[in-house]
Structures are given as C-alpha cells and as structure tokens.
C-alpha cells in the first residue's frame with residue numbers, strides 16, 4: 176500500500192543523499208520526494224510517498240528513524256492528513272481547441288499559466304489522483320510535457336467536538 | 337588563545353580518553369600527524385595498509401569495549417578504509433575514523449587525492465561528517481564519539497579538509513552533547529519485561545538465544561545469573577560466543593548453518609525462544625518459514641529496526657540488554673522444564689562437536705582443541721571461511737569479548753590486523769589469530785606492524801591449500817568442480833581437478849620463510865605430535881609475532897552443516913560421522 180511519510184530533518188547538506196541512499200540501498204520503493212525548509216531555518220520537511228506491505232513500511236520508518244539527521248518521522252497515511260500535489264502541463268492547443276481546454280481546466284480548477292500559438296500551460300493543484308484524472312482527460316489534446324512536484328502533506332488539526 | 341584545528345582535534349582525542357590511534361599519513365593530514373608528534377599521551381600505530389588500520393582499531397574496540405580511532409589521508413587513504421568501515425558497521429563496533437580531505441576551496445574540482453569519502457562511506461557508517469566550518473569542529477568530534485559508542489555502536493567517519501586543520505580559532509572542546517535526532521532507547525518497557533517473566537514462568541521448552549548485543553552491552557554477568565536462576569538452556573550466534581561460558585552444561589553452542597546438532601534441534605523444538613541482542617540473521621535461521629516452528633519469540637535488542645525484521649515477534653523490547661536483564665532477573669522463576677533440559681542435554685551428548693583423531697593427518701579440530709588447552713584464556717581472532725567456523729566450534733570460550741571475528745560482512749583479511757589491535761588493547765593477554773591460508777594473505781603486510789610494535793601475536797594458519805569454505809560448497813553442491821579455489825594450482829594441473837593428487841605443486845608462499853623475512857618467527861607443523869611442541873615454542877614469545885603453518889588435511893570440511901535453504905533440523909553431521 177502507498178504511504179505518505181513526513182520527515183523533519185536537519186537542514187544540512189547531505190541529508191537528502193542519506194534518505195535517497197537508504198531507499199536505493201535497501202531496495203525500497205520511493206514514488207516521490209519533496210523537500211523544503213520549515214519556519215525554523217535549521218529544520219527541513221521532507222515528504223515521501225513510498226510503497227510496500229506493512230512489514231516493509233514499518234522497516235522504512237525504523238530505518239529512517241535511525242538516521243541521525245532525521246528528527247521526526249510521521250506517517251500521514253490516514254484520513255487525518257491533507258495532501259496536495261502540483262502539476263504543470265503543456266498541451267498542444269490549436270486556436271480552435273482552446274475553448275474546450277478552458278472548460279476542462281475549469282472543471283479541475285486549473286490555472287492557465289501561458290497561452291501560446293499552438294500550446295498552453297496549465298497549473299493543476301490537488302490530490303495525486305485528481306491530477307491523474309486531469310491528465311487522463313487532457314490526454315486526447317496531446318500532452319507535450321508534464322512536471323509534477325511530488326506530494327506535500329500535513330496532519331490536520333484536532334476536530335471540534 | 338587561538339588554536340589550530342589540529343590542536344583542537346588532539347584536545348578532543350585526549351578528552352575522549354583516546355590512548356592509541358591506528359593510522360597512515362599523507363599530504364592532507366600532515367598537520368594532524370605534526371600535532372601528534374608532540375603529544376606523548378597518544379600512541380600512534382603505523383599499520384602497513386589503511387584497511388588494516390581500521391581492522392586493528394576494530395579489534396582493539398571489540399576486545400576492550402573502548403572506541404577505536406583511525407587516522408588516514410585523503411583520496412586513496414580514505415577509500416582504503418571502506419572494507420574496514422563496512423565490517424565494523426555490520427557488527428556494531430564503535431570506531432571514529434578521521435580522513436584527510438583537500439582544501440575546502442578545492443572540493444568538487446577533482447583535486448589531487450580528492451575523494452568524496454562522505455558519499456562513499458555513507459551506507460557503511462553509522463554516521464559521517466564533512467567539516468565545512470572550523471567552528472563546528474569541536475561539536476562534531478563530541479557528537480562523533482557519542483554516536484559511535486552509544487545505542488547500537490558503529491563507525492563514525494569525520495572528513496577533515498586540510499585548511500580546517502590549519503585554521504586558527506578561539507575555541508574549546510565542548511563538555512556536553514545534544515543531538516535532537518538521536519536518542520537511543522536504553523531502558524526497556526517495564527510492562528514488556530513483566531510479560532517476559534510471565535512467559536518464562538509457564539514455558540515448558542524455553543531457550544535463550546544470545547547474540548553480539550550481549551557482548552557489546554556488557555550483559556554477560558547478569559545473563560549468567562539469569563541462566564543459573566532459571567536453568568534455561570542457551571544457544572548463541574557466532575557473535576554471541578564468549579558471553580556465556582562454553583563449558584557450562586546448559587550451553588548448547590552455536591546455532592545456524594554451522595551450528596551444533598543440539599542448538600539447531602533445540603531451536604526447532606522449543607516453545608519459547610528468548611532472543612537477546614541478535615539480528616536473527618539468515619545464517620542463523622536457515623529456511624525462514626520453518627524456523628522455530630513451535631515457538632513464541634521474545635526479542636530484546638537495542639536497535640528497533642532489528643526487531644521483527646526477519647521473524648515474527650510476540651514480545652518485543654527495545655533497550656540496552658544489560659539494563660533489561662537486570663530488571664528482569666528479580667522477576668524470574670524457574671520454568672517447569674525438567675524434561676526439556678534432559679532432552680537438550682541428551683542431544684548434546686548424542687552428537688557433540690568432535691573431530692577425526694588421526695595419527696597421520698592434522699585435523700583442524702585437533703589443532704584448535706590443542707590451542708584451547710594450551711591457551712585457555714586467550715583472545716581469539718579469526719579470518720573468514722572454514723577456519724572461522726572451526727575456531728567457533730572447537731575453542732572453549734569463557735569470557736566475553738574473546739572471540740574477535742567478522743560476523744556480518746565476513747571479511748577475509750580481518751583477523752590478523754584485528755589481532756594486532758586486540759593485543760595492543762590487552763598487553764597481558766595471549767592473542768591468537770586462527771587463520772586460513774587464503775585470508776591471511778589479504779593483510780599479510782601487517783607482519784611488519786606486529787614486528788615493529790613487538791607484539792607476540794600468534795597466527796595459527798590452518799593451511800589446506802584451498803579457499804576451503806568455497807571449496808566445501810563446491811564439493812557439496814557443485815559436483816567437486818573446484819573452480820578457482822585451489823591455491824596450489826598451476827597451468828600444468830588437470831583442467832578439471834577434483835581434488836589433491838600427485839600433480840599438486842608446492843604451496844605459494846612459504847609462510848615460515850615469509851615470517852622470518854619480516855623478523856617474526858615461523859614454525860611448520862605437519863604431524864599431530866608436533867602440535868603441542870610448536871604451541872609451547874610459540875607461547876614463549878613476548879616480543880615478536882609467531883606464524884605457525886599447520887598443514888591440515890586438504891579436504892577437511894566443517895561439520896555440522898545445514899545446507900543453504902534447508903531447515904535447521906536437517907543437520908548434516910558429515911562423512912566423518914558415518
């Protein structure tokens with residue numbers, strides 16, 4: 176099953192290599208990885224999406240925890256988290272197709288970032304599955320390029336009773 | 337007052353209680369060696385290869401429990417440490433390895449003798465550092481020593497750019513250390529410990545299984561008390577040997593591929609297996625699905641990642657083995673296991689570890705048994721292969737930290753430099769490397785180090801003219817196709833040689849002459865009645881190493897054996913038994 180793991184790590188050089196190396200060296204499957212600094216400039220947050228059965232996921236979390244530069248490992252695989260991904264999509268768009276594409280963009284609340292003579296660039300934000308859906312719908316227009324950010328995720332606040 | 341980076345490093349080493357460093361100089365570490373030149377409290381041992389420096393520091397650390405320290409130059413000096421680091425990392429040995437690095441401004445430029453050793457060593461160290469900033473130097477050393485010898489110990493590498501060593505700064509070595517991402521769990525969960533006591537109380541067929549963690553945690557004395565109180569039989573991994581007295585009637589010996597009949601049968605029949613400080617590695621478990629089929633498993637280990645990785649665990653406890661066992665001891669009662677104890681003792685008597693006692697050929701079992709009798713309180717280092725398994729099976733260990741062997745990585749060439757390190761850490765003890773003729777040649781240059789340091793290390797070469805362990809597999813599983821395992825082979829030999837014959841050539845090298853060429857003593861033993869006199873002779877040395885070339889039966893095998901992929905109760909006892 177797919178898991179979203181959020182890490183708080185020391186903001187040093189080399190930390191990313193340790194994490195990527197852990198996955199490649201132990202043969203774990205890593206689907207996406209994003210990094211950014213937190214409000215504390217000495218701490219970065221890394222969001223990982225990885226796959227594996229429960230035993231493997233448990234091992235992945237333990238191995239991540241063993242890394243000295245990893246401060247905290249949080250498994251966000253539950254309803255208690257919000258997650259988003261961003262994709263930039265460049266599609267072939269002849270002038271007569273633009274209208275249709277605007278409509279599709281509207282359905283997915285995508286932004287039009289650029290319109291050229293024969294193509295357009297859309298920005299789509301949402302869960303990974305929403306982005307997959309949008310890409311499937313846009314497929315007939317011939318997609319030239321896709322750049323996906325990888326997932327970022329965060330725990331929700333406590334619910335009001 | 338301002339001091340150089342080098343001066344701070346030496347200050348750090350002194351504050352950490354370092355008395356000995358194993359090293360090899362080069363351009364980028366000249367400043368550090370220069371500072372060491374005027375430091376009388378630190379003995380610098382010049383090995384003849386950086387790999388050996390790391391193994392020597394490792395042997396020193398395993399035999400004393402202190403952190404071993406190495407110092408090597410950048411580039412090739414640093415890359416030569418990799419096998420040593422991997423060996424130590426696998427077996428959880430505390431080391432701090434200092435490597436030189438080019439000037440910070442040159443890093444990334446493919447400068448002369450530049451190597452990205454932090455990148456290269458990342459997967460084979462517990463942690464590593466490149467010091468970018470002179471002001472971080474003290475903190476990094478403090479952290480490195482703390483990380484190396486706490487939690488599950490391991491090697492830590494610090495890469496030191498030359499200009500950091502030269503840079504002057506106003507600083508002192510820090511007194512304390514805090515790492516927010518590193519807080520090893522030492523104290524075991526009390527409720528879990530109570531559950532262990534309850535499980536033991538009702539078990540009919542309980543079995544202790546100890547690993548290297550018992551040695552490392554200094555838990556051997558409390559563990560012995562626990563066995564005496566509960567009368568539960570004990571098996572061990574290779575790394576656990578020494579933690580429990582070999583001669584004890586409840587000691588069933590080593591388990592696994594070359595484990596004893598009794599230990600392997602006991603695992604397969606027990607109803608409660610209490611693993612302490614062991615990884616349940618594949619050389620131990622044999623076929624995983626059939627490992628300990630009737631047993632609940634309790635697992636005590638300092639490393640959360642080791643728990644429940646290979647076998648399903650009923651009661652996991654993370655923490656320091658010594659602390660946990662001390663908490664457990666007063667809670668324990670002897671289980672109702674009289675019948676079980678009788679059964680295991682019976683297995684032990686039925687198939688003890690024996691050897692063929694031949695008057696003509698030297699059997700390795702006979703050689704090691706003689707070593708055990710002659711030097712009962714020795715520190716035994718081993719190389720890797722058959723020699724290692726024979727050393728584990730035939731020597732009678734009575735104290736922790738007396739078997740120094742590369743368990744996880746299985747590094748040929750480890751034993752001799754490790755023995756040198758162990759001898760330096762234990763000047764009053766007899767240190768013996770039980771070696772194979774193949775492995776010893778992987779760090780044979782360390783004869784020079786041993787001679788120069790005046791160390792009376794004995795190297796007992798079990799010379800079978802083969803890479804014997806590989807040959808044994810070829811004999812058993814590849815139809816005696818001895819491909820690239822004969823060390824006596826020359827072009828005139830039969831292309832498909834299936835064993836020794838009249839075509840065999842002289843052995844290369846003559847170990848006796850080689851030892852003598854280095855200024856060490858060399859002895860050769862070809863007949864059983866020469867064993868004792870040779871050991872007597874070797875034991876007389878107090879100042880120089882002695883090589884003994886034991887010409888053993890060429891195709892002797894290690895028995896018992898559980899074939900790879902088989903279940904542990906399918907113990908092959910060997911043709912000697914038939």
Ligand SMILES: Cc1ncc(C[n+]2csc(CCOP(=O)(O)OP(=O)(O)O)c2C)c(N)n1
Pocket residue numbers: 719720721722723724746747748749771772773774775776798800802803804805806
């Ligand atoms: C560095 C290294 N290379 C290769 C091996 C594979 N290997 C394991 S045992 C062995 C044979 C060792 O021969 P020797 O030292 O003569 O010991 P013997 O088995 O004959 O006692 C080999 C080649 C290893 N363990 N380590």
Ligand SMILES: [Mg+2]
Pocket residue numbers: 772773774798799800801802803804
């Ligand atoms: Mg050999």
